[in-house]
Amino acid sequence: MSTTTAPLPPELAVSEWFNTAAPLTLAALRGRPVLLHSFQLLCPGCVGQSIPQIQRIERVFGHTDLQVIGIHTVFEHHAAMTPVTLKAFLHEYRVTHPVGVDRADGASDVPVTMRRFGWRGTPSSVLIGRDGSILHQTFGVEDDIAIGARIAMALSAPLPDRATARPAADGQGCADGLCKPPTSPENPIREES
Numbered sequence: 519m520s521t522t523t524a525p526l527p528p529e530l531a532v533s534e535w536f537n538t539a540a541p542l543t544l545a546a547l548r549g550r551p552v553l554l555h556s557f558q559l560l561c562p563g564c565v566g567q568s569i570p571q572i573q574r575i576e577r578v579f580g581h582t583d584l585q586v587i588g589i590h591t592v593f594e595h596h597a598a599m600t601p602v603t604l605k606a607f608l609h610e611y612r613v614t615h616p617v618g619v620d621r622a623d624g625a626s627d628v629p630v631t632m633r634r635f636g637w638r639g640t641p642s643s644v645l646i647g648r649d650g651s652i653l654h655q656t657f658g659v660e661d662d663i664a665i666g667a668r669i670a671m672a673l674s675a676p677l678p679d680r681a682t683a684r685p686a687a688d689g690q691g692c693a694d695g696l697c698k699p700p701t702s703p704e705n706p707i708r709e710e711s
Contacts, residue, residue, distance in 0.1 A: 527644065530544060537615060542616055551673055553644075557641050568641035569613065572615070576614075588617035589617070591620040594627070643660070648672070648677055
């Protein structure tokens with residue numbers, strides 16, 4: 519009998535962090551459900567819908583071990599959306615959860631984490647289970663009840679047994695040094711550290 523396992527997410531590629539004392543990694547967060555949300559500060563859907571939804575999620579699930587992480591994913595208007603502008607934005611919109619700036623690598627206008635996950639744009643979100651696997655990924659804003667139910671299910675999952683939890687082959691959420699976005703497994707991206 520063969521068992522199918524959900525894919526492990528690629529590791530985050532972040533050039534700068536806000537609202538956290540130390541950089542975060544998905545590998546280090548294994549054992550906790552993680553909700554990643556990608557946004558741009560000039561994206562109307564992000565500002566008007568996604569960020570308010572994330573703030574509601576934080577209020578409802580703030581007493582749990584859910585880790586919310588924002589990824590500022592800039593793929594347009596690069597000159598306008600600098601880390602200085604982002605810092606002011608986070609303050610003005612009272613965003614208090616950790617936010618990482620998706621790393622640009624010069625190979626593309628699309629930053630690294632966005633390419634790794636295969637995000638089509640912003641807002642996008644990824645729910646990662648306690649075992650480190652991707653439970654759900656979406657582009658756009660889901661209904662509050664749908665995302666709340668997914669989070670509740672992720673929170674109710676038992677803690678993985680550390681002895682049997684699937685470790686990342688390279689310690690960074692990628693097998694054999696390859697990070698494959700879920701939407702294009704035939705196009706692995708090799709990332710040098």
